[in-house]
Amino acid sequence: MSLVKYGIPLSKDFANGGVSFWYRQIGLPDRRAPLPGPRDYDVAIVGGGYTGLWTAYYLKRADPGLRIAILEREFAGFGASGRNGGWLSAEFAGSRKRHAKARGRQAMIDLQHAMFQAVDEVIAVTRAEGIDAGLHKGGLIHVATNPAQRRRLRAEVADLRAWGYGPDDLRLLDRDEQHERVHVAGALEAAYSPHCARVQPAKLAVGLAAAVERLGVDVFEDTTVTEILPRRGGKAAAVTTRGVVSADYVIRATEGFTANLAGQHRQWLPMNSSMIVTEPLPADVWKHIGWQGNELLGDEAHAYIYAQRTADDRIAIGGRGVPYRFGSRTDRRGATQPQTVAALWRMLVKLFPAAADARVQHAWCGVLGVPRDWCSTVHLDHATGLGWAGGYVGSGVTTTNLAGRTLRDLVLRQETPLTGLPWVGRQVRQWEPEPLRWSGVQLIYALYRAADRHENDRGTTTSPYARLANLISGR
Structure with missing residues (x-):
């Protein structure tokens, strides 16, 4: 089905899929060498996205003597880490009440505070490591564009007061400040949180991969892991198409691609999310829109959108589109269905009529991991040597950092405030069969x-x- 029938203005160099716009902007990284054969390590991490990179980074910083390998099927940052909407946000996936049942209300409040701190931790590490990820901490705005959304937004702000959000962490905007920040057509109400930063996702992934290599972590690309095996009297193992990697601990950091591993087909559902980005918008359009603070932007719809004003004055906007492919299949090509491109374009123009003449330059998609209860989890079993983190349901840019630091403490057998958070050790039932x-x-x-x-x-x-x-x- 062609995009022509939808009447969407496209740039002359419009591309759909292949890579995300973020990689188109900076160029694909050179491929690292694959695993040369069977190897032995202290820690083997399956997956070279944010979770795997952060885990390796913090483990190596804590214990430089650890022998650590990252095993990646494509290249580090290929998946959601290089395709997401660029929200370094303190929002956390899943029901707060469900998490609180595990270790109490205060534990969930502590988890929320840890997410606030994780936003600043990512910013601090990028500065320390010299990673230019286009970070700008402008905060996050959620807008309501109909009465039902407005009622829901007000209720959410009130509810979050009981879960660690103080008046300075989240507040409703009055009409003047709402209009001053960003002009969203039809907005009836808006809420603002300072705990969010814009990030160029691919730059962050590429920078992190380089940082862990500098620390001495082995990053093997073009290396497909087919199965992860627990300890059986010796070490755990990651079975790859290029040899078996034995390790004291094997960490699964595969997020939306988890279903590709033997025995993990129903563990996490690979949910599809899509994005489009415009050409840079001229100054006269930005005069109508505002958005000078470069806040991240979301709405209160059930099939919600997420958006940012990029560092080079484009609008990037995303949403669910076709959410799931039969049999937990994933599409490596990253192309977005024409009807999804059209739906995202209609939403962009609805929110920002002044941008109606802007041309779409790129469309792409990727998968994220969804547990059956929609709650993120991090876990390590010392008996089997197996660990994992993920199920971020689209809130992974920040949560991966918290996961990496938590896995560090779990691997090193350190009881810390992070290992006591309620998402640690959660056991979730599998998804239904097809x-x-x-x-x-x-x-x-x-x-x-x-x-x-x-x-x-x-x-x-x-x-x-x-x-x-x-x-x-x-x-």
């Missing part, structure tokens, strides 16, 4: 889209369609 899994996800997102249409037309409270979707999904 075709139930595919049918359920399609139904859930059809209901969310119906809920948004209902609320946009006449709803003043959250649509019953959304309530049913939440019940089915287990969110």
Whole structure:
């Protein structure tokens, strides 16, 4: 299906997929050598995205003598780490009440505070390591564009007061400040949090990979891990197409690609998310839009969007599109369906009518990991030597940093405030087998889209369609 039928203005060099715009901007990194054969390490990390890179970074900083390897099927930063919306945000995936059941309300509050601190930790590390990731801490704005969204936004702000958000961490904006920050057409209400920074995702991934190599971590690319095996009287193992890597600990950091591992097909669901980015917008358009503070921007829809004003004055906007492929399949080409490109373009123009003549330069997509209860988790079993972190449900840019520091403490057998957080050691049931899994996800997102249409037309409270979707999904 061609994009021409949708009437979307496209730049002459428009590209769909291949790589993300973030890599198109900086160029793909040179490939590192693959695993040369069977090897033995202290820690083997499967996956070269943010989780794997942060884990290796903090482990090597804490104990320079550790022998650490990262095993990556493509190249470091290939997956969601190089494709995301660039939100270095303190938002955390999953139900706070569900996390609090594990270790109490205060533990969940501590987890939220740890997320606040993780935003600044990432910024500090990039400065210390000389990583130019285009970071700008302008905060995060959520807008409500209909009465149901406004009621939901107010309720969320009130609820978050009980989960560690003080008045300086999150607040509703009055009309003057809302208009001063960014002109969103039809916005009825907005909330602001300072705990978010814009980041160029690919630059962060490339910089982190270089930093861990400087520390002495071996990064093997073009190395496919097919299976992870627990200790059986000796060491744990990562079985690859190029040889077996034995290690005291094997850390699974595969996020949306976890289903590719033997025995992990139903562990985390690979959820698809898509983005488009415009050409740079002229100064007269920005006069209408504002957005001088470079805040990150989201809405309160159920099929929500996420957006940023890039460092070179484009608008990048993303959303779910076609959320899931049958059998947990993933698409390495990164192309976005034409109807999804069109939907994102319509949302961009709806929010920013002044940008209606801007041309789309690039569209792409990627997968993120979703646990059955939609709650992120980090875990290490000293008996088997196996550990993992992930299930970030789209909130991974910051959460991966917290995961890496937590895995460091768990591997080193250190009891710290991080190892006592309620997401540590969570056991989550698997997703249903096919075709139930595919049918359920399609139904859930059809209901969310119906809920948004209902609320946009006449709803003043959250649509019953959304309530049913939440019940089915287990969110």
